[in-house]
Amino acid sequence: MSTLVVFCHPVPDSFGAAVAAQVVETLDAAGAEHRLVDLYADGFSPVDAGASTIKTHREALAGASGLVLVYPTWWSGLPAMLAGWFEQVVVGDSLPRPGRPDTSAAARDLLANLRYMAAVTTHGSSKFVNAVQGEAGLHFLRHGVHPLCPATCKMQWLAFYDSDRSSMADRRLFLARVARRLGSVA
Amino acid sequence: MVLVLADDPTVDDGGLRRAVEAALASADHDVDVIDLHEGDFNPAMTTAGRRAYHSGQPLVEPDVADFGPRVLAAEALVFVYRATWTGMPPLLKGFVDRTLVPGVGFHLVDGKLRRGLVRVRRLAAVAVHDRSRSEVLSVRDGGRRILLRTMRLIVHPRCRRRYVALYDTRSERAAAARRRFAAKLDRVLVGL
Numbered sequence: 001m002s003t004l005v006v007f008c009h010p011v012p013d014s015f016g017a018a019v020a021a022q023v024v025e026t027l028d029a030a031g032a033e034h035r036l037v038d039l040y041a042d043g044f045s046p047v048d049a050g051a052s053t054i055k056t057h058r059e060a061l062a063g064a065s066g067l068v069l070v071y072p073t074w075w076s077g078l079p080a081m082l083a084g085w086f087e088q089v090v091v092g093d094s095l096p097r098p099g100r101p102d103t104s105a106a107a108r109d110l111l112a113n114l115r116y117m118a119a120v121t122t123h124g125s126s127k128f129v130n131a132v133q134g135e136a137g138l139h140f141l142r143h144g145v146h147p148l149c150p151a152t153c154k155m156q157w158l159a160f161y162d163s164d165r166s167s168m169a170d171r172r173l174f175l176a177r178v179a180r181r182l183g184s185v186a
Numbered sequence: 187m188v189l190v191l192a193d194d195p196t197v198d199d200g201g202l203r204r205a206v207e208a209a210l211a212s213a214d215h216d217v218d219v220i221d222l223h224e225g226d227f228n229p230a231m232t233t234a235g236r237r238a239y240h241s242g243q244p245l246v247e248p249d250v251a252d253f254g255p256r257v258l259a260a261e262a263l264v265f266v267y268r269a270t271w272t273g274m275p276p277l278l279k280g281f282v283d284r285t286l287v288p289g290v291g292f293h294l295v296d297g298k299l300r301r302g303l304v305r306v307r308r309l310a311a312v313a314v315h316d317r318s319r320s321e322v323l324s325v326r327d328g329g330r331r332i333l334l335r336t337m338r339l340i341v342h343p344r345c346r347r348r349y350v351a352l353y354d355t356r357s358e359r360a361a362a363a364r365r366r367f368a369a370k371l372d373r374v375l376v377g378l
Contacts, residue, residue, distance in 0.1 A: 009236075010230070010232060010235070011233055011236050012233075040233070045230075046229050046230050047229060047277055074231070074283045075279070075283060075332050076331070076332055076335075076336040077273070077279065077328055077331075077336075078272060078279070079231060080229040080230055080276040080283055081231070083272040083279050084229070084276035086271065087276060091271045129299055129339070133335065133339060134331040134332070134335040134336055136273065136328040136331040136332045136336065137328075139325075139328065139331065140272055140273065140325065140326065143324060143325050144271065144272070144326070162297070164294060165297035
């Protein structure tokens, strides 16, 4: 069993990439087996990724005991790229059908082995502004995805707010927080 | 008015956009249509686009270059889409991510958010959900949340917001719900 790290940021030398590197380092330090999926580097298509790509991602997810998402929060939600990953890989064609009350059975099967999931995300604006904006990404993960995971699955929300005004010291503190919090569940 | 069409015209034979067109036909709006399914709009923020994000000239890619001025000229924004699990389709989220950049959607003054679309006094989202209303509410309707709540911080402070939604499209009661949806669509779009 291993941890699947899904990294989504278009700029390879961004702070987001440094966060992903910290996540990988933390998993290494904890001796957790892991696999990094870099959606931008892999050229993943958020609207039509192709059947074979989706199958590969599903196999990786079904075999994972941990899921770590590293992404920037844009407009209070997931970037289109990561939203496209959830739409195609996690739900796919398992939309509601008449006579089947549990509309997410396929997604539940995919997430059945998860022991924890973590969202490690950066927000340009402050925590207050994000609260006013509605935190769509947090709500989606907490109320849309987490309930489909096994009842024992933990969810961690590791958010770096106010990145537009952050100093290097703030960023280092956040990386240390990622190492500490993620290290405790990995 | 800028009308952003993000529904797939091959689904349901374009029924959703025909309903919107029918509702708009009787109204006296000056409509500028942005059809995200037309041309090759890429919903994923590009590396070049992200690098230019804070540069003052962020719309560097040809597929979004003219969206900025069109959205800035609008007094009303209407989004039409088929809702997905994450709320709105990635195509529409990509439009929001890539078009409403600094200098268009908002301005950053000393790192603080300032409104960009101050001309916009009407916001409307027209959504068709396959799921029931209770299921959509249980996952906190990300589409409605972003388009009508997050956007509230960048449009005119007294902007009127409207949400027209059809739920549970595959149930037996769908025909009556569709009639109510069409009536509300007509009322909201004409009166916008």
